[in-house]
Amino acid sequence: MADTDPSAKFEKISDSASRRIARFIEPFRVSPGSKVNLAKDFDPAFEGGIKKKEDGVALLNEGIELLATYQARLAAQDTYGVLVVLQALDAAGKDGTIRHVMSGVNPQGVRVESFKVPSSRELDQDFLRRYQERLPSRGEIGIFNRSHYEEVLVVRVHPENLVRQQLPAETREHHVWKRRYEAINDWERYLSENGFRIVKLFLNLSKEEQRLRFLRRIDLPDHNWKFSSHDVEERRFWDAYQEAFSEMFSHTSTASAPWYVIPADRKWFARIAAAAVIAHTLIDIDPQYPTLSEDALRDLGAAKVALESEVPSAAAPNANGDAARATPPGKLIQKDG
Ligand code: AMP
Numbered sequence: 236m237a238d239t240d241p242s243a244k245f246e247k248i249s250d251s252a253s254r255r256i257a258r259f260i261e262p263f264r265v266s267p268g269s270k271v272n273l274a275k276d277f278d279p280a281f282e283g284g285i286k287k288k289e290d291g292v293a294l295l296n297e298g299i300e301l302l303a304t305y306q307a308r309l310a311a312q313d314t315y316g317v318l319v320v321l322q323a324l325d326a327a328g329k330d331g332t333i334r335h336v337m338s339g340v341n342p343q344g345v346r347v348e349s350f351k352v353p354s355s356r357e358l359d360q361d362f363l364r365r366y367q368e369r370l371p372s373r374g375e376i377g378i379f380n381r382s383h384y385e386e387v388l389v390v391r392v393h394p395e396n397l398v399r400q401q402l403p404a405e406t407r408e409h410h411v412w413k414r415r416y417e418a419i420n421d422w423e424r425y426l427s428e429n430g431f432r433i434v435k436l437f438l439n440l441s442k443e444e445q446r447l448r449f450l451r452r453i454d455l456p457d458h459n460w461k462f463s464s465h466d467v468e469e470r471r472f473w474d475a476y477q478e479a480f481s482e483m484f485s486h487t488s489t490a491s492a493p494w495y496v497i498p499a500d501r502k503w504f505a506r507i508a509a510a511a512v513i514a515h516t517l518i519d520i521d522p523q524y525p526t527l528s529e530d531a532l533r534d535l536g537a538a539k540v541a542l543e544s545e546v547p548s549a550a551a552p553n554a555n556g557d558a559a560r561a562t563p564p565g566k567l568i569q570k571d572g
């Protein structure tokens with residue numbers, strides 16, 4: 236960083252890099268108001284012109300670095316929060332995507348929340364409650380590994396889940412899914428208006444690639460732990476899920492919180508695309524390190540004088556062999572190297 240002005244803004248990503256990211260993710264965005272037919276509209280094997288995995292590695296590293304930089308600024312500004320919603324069918328790579336995409340980010344600034352089958356306590360609450368309770372705070376990136384969208388996915392595909400929710404009959408019977416989409420849209424708008432940006436990612440896996448990944452989990456001993464016969468049973472509901480996803484995209488991709496359908500047959504590509512969508516949102520927020528007020532700068536100067544006056548009178552050499560000496564207040568101490 237240039238010299239020592241503590242109020243210097245962190246270097247901004249170039250406009251052309253920002254436009255390149257926007258162009259790259261555009262094909263994955265579900266236009267608000269469009270009617271989606273998942274199988275027809277989105278190709279799980281799409282590779283976006285990146286021919287080789289090796290070319291992708293550099294891009295992913297670039298994305299990871301961007302996320303790390305922007306996450307630090309998001310935390311310092313402490314004004315906006317980001318909620319990343321991750322949905323997918325089994326074996327689409329949710330866990331690996333989180334691991335890779337967030338690998339450069341300070342763990343203190345990221346919170347991953349996984350949602351399983353609801354407990355009996357959760358079933359006794361309104362359907363958005365458990366998600367509300369695990370939202371990120373300002374300055375944080377929260378990742379929902381599965382999310383409130385399960386309430387219109389698994390619950391829709393297996394209606395016995397809805398029965399377990401003990402809803403009053405009149406709310407269960409009339410347009411229950413439409414009303415859930417509306418409730419979700421309202422809730423997300425409320426969050427956006429309060430400074431929480433929502434990034435919605437669906438990892439789009441083909442049925443054949445899921446079959447191959449399940450087989451690999453069976454064949455490779457160190458992958459066995461990932462295999463669940465429940466996942467294979469769930470595969471029988473493939474078409475019902477495709478339909479539930481299509482409906483969900485059609486109703487809940489909004490201007491403030493659009494869905495992105497990420498091609499997921501190539502894990503490396505899915506990771507690049509996911510990182511790019513999250514980076515795009517952070518670039519758009521453009522969080523800034525806070526600039527200190529005159530008063531705060533004066534306090535800083537006073538603290539510096541006080542600390543420097545503590546130098547032992549013999550002025551012992553420091554680790555670099557230099558004699559410790561007072562530096563003018565307001566100057567940052569430069570790191571070595
Ligand atoms: P996993 O993420 O593979 O550990 O599995 C979590 C399981 O919880 C999946 O089978 C989901 O379908 C299920 N699940 C998550 N949310 C809900 C929900 N709201 N209602 C019913 N089942 C759910």
Ligand code: MG
Pocket residue numbers: 325463466
């Ligand atoms: Mg599972």
